[in-house]
Amino acid sequence: MTxxxxxxxxxxxxxxxxxxxxxxxxxxxxxxxxxLTTTLSRTVPASAGAAPLELxxxxxxxGLARALGPxxxxxxxxxxxxxxxxxxxxxxxxxxxxxAAQTNTMPDVFFPAASSTYAPYFKAGWALPLKPELDKGWKxxxxxxxxxxxxxxxGNPFDVPPGIYYVPLELSSFQMLxxxxxxxxxxxxxxxxxxxxxxxxxxxxxxxxxxxxxFETAVEAIPFLIQAFVSNWLTDEEIEATHAGKMPxxxxxxxxxxxxxVDLNDAGLIFNNALNRPWAEMEKSFxxxxxxxxxxDGAWSIAVQRATAPDFTAYRSFRVPRAADAxxxxxxxxxxxxxxxxxxxxxxxxxxxxxxKWMSDFAQAEFLMNFLPIVPSNPGPxxxxxxxxxxxxxxxxxxxxxxxxxxxxxxxxDEALTKGVQAVLLKRVTIDQVLQDVDxx
Numbered sequence: 001m002t003x004x005x006x007x008x009x010x011x012x013x014x015x016x017x018x019x020x021x022x023x024x025x026x027x028x029x030x031x032x033x034x035x036l037t038t039t040l041s042r043t044v045p046a047s048a049g050a051a052p053l054e055l056x057x058x059x060x061x062x063g064l065a066r067a068l069g070p071x072x073x074x075x076x077x078x079x080x081x082x083x084x085x086x087x088x089x090x091x092x093x094x095x096x097x098x099x100a101a102q103t104n105t106m107p108d109v110f111f112p113a114a115s116s117t118y119a120p121y122f123k124a125g126w127a128l129p130l131k132p133e134l135d136k137g138w139k140x141x142x143x144x145x146x147x148x149x150x151x152x153x154x155g156n157p158f159d160v161p162p163g164i165y166y167v168p169l170e171l172s173s174f175q176m177l178x179x180x181x182x183x184x185x186x187x188x189x190x191x192x193x194x195x196x197x198x199x200x201x202x203x204x205x206x207x208x209x210x211x212x213x214x215f216e217t218a219v220e221a222i223p224f225l226i227q228a229f230v231s232n233w234l235t236d237e238e239i240e241a242t243h244a245g246k247m248p249x250x251x252x253x254x255x256x257x258x259x260x261x262v263d264l265n266d267a268g269l270i271f272n273n274a275l276n277r278p279w280a281e282m283e284k285s286f287x288x289x290x291x292x293x294x295x296x297d298g299a300w301s302i303a304v305q306r307a308t309a310p311d312f313t314a315y316r317s318f319r320v321p322r323a324a325d326a327x328x329x330x331x332x333x334x335x336x337x338x339x340x341x342x343x344x345x346x347x348x349x350x351x352x353x354x355x356x357k358w359m360s361d362f363a364q365a366e367f368l369m370n371f372l373p374i375v376p377s378n379p380g381p382x383x384x385x386x387x388x389x390x391x392x393x394x395x396x397x398x399x400x401x402x403x404x405x406x407x408x409x410x411x412x413x414d415e416a417l418t419k420g421v422q423a424v425l426l427k428r429v430t431i432d433q434v435l436q437d438v439d440x441x
Contacts, residue, residue: 054082055348055355058100058107060093063303064338067371071364079358081351101126106343108352112166113339116408119158121341127165128342128349133357134164141360146171146377148404149336156407157244167360168336170374172299173402174224175317175332175394177286182293186210193318197260200294200321204269207293213271215264216286217296218279223409223417224333225296225320229257232326236404243407249438256323258424258431265425274422287312296320299395300337303372317394334402338374375399412441 057072059065065087072083086107088096094117100106106126112118121127130138139147146168152160180190186206194200204214217225230239233253241247242254264270271285271292283301285292287309305312322330340359342352358364365378366387375382375395382388388396409417420434 053348053351054084055109055352056084056086056107057109057355058086058088058093058097059111060088060090060113061111061338062087062089063307063372067368070371071359071367075355075358079354081355083355097121104345106346108343108346108348109356110341110343111339112341116158116410119160122152122160122163122165123158125344126341128344128353129163129165130167130342130353131164133353134167138357138360141357141362142167142377143171143379143400145334145400145402145404146336149334149402149406150339151406153240153406155244157410158408166336166339166341167356168377169338169340169359169365169368170299170336171377171399171402172335172337172375173332173395173398174221174228174296174298174335175319175398176294176321177297177301177315177317177391178294179286179290179292179315181314182207182210182212182290186212186293190316193316194321195319197321197323201264201267201269204264204294205267208268213285213292214269215294215296216271216277216282216292217275218282219276219418219422220279221296221298222275222421223414226254226257226417226421227333227403227405227409228320228330229260229323230254231331231403232256232323232328235328236331239403240405240407243405243409243413249413250432250435254435254438255431256325258421258434260323261421262424262431270425274425276422284308286315298335299375299392302389302391302395303374305391306373313391315391317391319394319398331401331403332398334399334404336377338368410441413438416441 057068059068065085068085068087072085076082093111097106097110101121101124112121112127134147147164149171150166150168151164152162154162156162178193183190183203186203186209188203188206194203207214227239230253233256234242238247242249242251261270261275265273272282279297279301282292282295283297283304286295287305290312305315320330320332340356342349342356346352360378362378362380365376366381368374369376369381369388373389373392375392379400382396382399385396416434416438420429420437423429424431424434
C-alpha cells in the first residue's frame with residue numbers, strides 16, 4: 001500500500017509540473033524569453049524507435065486549415081506520404097505547441113509566427129536551420145524580401161543564433177482599403193486614390209462631410225501604422241536599429257509619426273477617436289456595416305471579407321500615402337506569414353523538409369492565392385496580373401517594396417506605443433511623454 005508521504009510527494013511533482021506549464025504559457029505569470037528558452041531546452045532528444053511514415057503538422061489558423069486539407073490529400077496522392085493536420089486554433093495553439101515541446105511530442109512541421117514569441121524554440125534547437133538548403137537553390141521559390149524578413153540577424157535582441165528557421169507561404173503587408181461607393185457619395189472619384197498625406201486628409205474631410213466615417217484602424221495595428229509613417233523619414237536600417245535598441249525612440253521621425261494621429265484626430269477624421277476597437281470590430285464596420293470609408297489593415301483582411309461578407313467585393317486598396325515633407329519614399333510594413341518550420345528533433349526531418357519545400361512550389365502558392373486568398377511569398381503567381389484578385393492590387397504591387405526590417409519590436413514596446421497613442425488622442429499625455437515611455441520599454 002502506498003504511504004501518505006509517497007502520495008504527497010507524487011502529487012507535489014504533478015502540481016509542480018502543472019505550475020511550470022501554466023507559468024510558461026502565461027496563465028499565471030509573465031515569464032521572460034530566457035526562462036522559456038531554458039524550459040524548452042530541458043526536453044530530451046526524440047527516441048530512435050521505428051515509426052510509420054506519417055507527417056504531423058500543427059497549424060494555428062482555422063482559415064488555413066481549409067486549404068491544408070486538400071493540399072495534404074494532394075501530397076499523399078503524389079508522394080505516398082500521409083500528412084495529418086492538427087489545428088487547435090489561434091488561442092490554444094501556443095499552449096499546445098509548448099506542451100508538445102515539454103513532453104517531446106512536437107509535430108514534424110509547425111507554424112511559428114514572425115515575432116519574438118517563438119525565439120525560445122529557435123534557441124532550444126526545435127527548428128531546423130534552413131539557410132543551407134535555401135542557398136542550394138530553394139531560395140528561388142521566394143521573393144527576396146520574404147527571406148529578408150525571416151532572417152535572424154547577428155546581434156538580434158533575443159539572442160537567437162543568426163539564420164533562417166522558417167519559410168513563409170505568405171508575404172503580407174499593411175495597406176489602406178477603401179470603399180469606392182462611399183468615395184462617390186463624398187464626390188470623390190473612386191479611381192483617384194490619395195498618394196500624399198494632404199490628399200488623404202482632403203479625401204477624409206470629404207467623407208466626413210458626406211456623413212461617412214472617415215478613417216479607422218484596429219488597436220492592434222497602431223504600432224504597424226507608426227512604423228509605416230516613420231519610413232517617410234527613416235531608412236530601413238534606422239528603423240531596425242531602433243527596434244534593436246541601438247537608436248532612441250525619441251527622435252524627430254517618431255514625433256512626426258505620432259503627430260499624424262493627433263492631426264487626424266483633431267480634425268475629427270478618426271471614426272473611433274480612441275482607436276480602441278480590435279480588428280474584428282473594425283473590419284465589421286468596413287465590410288458588413290459599410291460605415292467607414294478608409295481603413296488600415298493587413299492583407300489577411302481580404303480572407304475575412306470572403307468569410308463574413310462574401311457579397312461585398314467592390315472595395316479596393318491603395319498604399320499608405322507619402323508625407324509632404326518626406327525624406328524617403330514611404331514603404332509599407334511587410335510581414336512573413338503562414339510560416340513553416342521543420343522539427344529538427346523529429347523522426348522524419350528529411351521528409352518534413354521535402355514537404356515544406358513542396359508547399360512553397362508555384363502550384364501550391366497559386367492554389368493558396370486563389371483559395372484563401374493570400375499574397376504568396378512565391379512571386380510566380382503574382383506575375384500574371386489578370387489572375388490577381390483586384391482587391392489585392394496595392395498588396396501585390398507593394399509586396400516587393402515593403403520595409404526590409406527583420407528585427408521585431410518587443411511586446412513591451414508595442415504596448416507602450418499602443419497605449420501611448422490612445423492617451424495622446426484623449427489629451428492625457430504629450431507625444432514626448434509617450435516616446436520617453438517607449439524608450440524605457
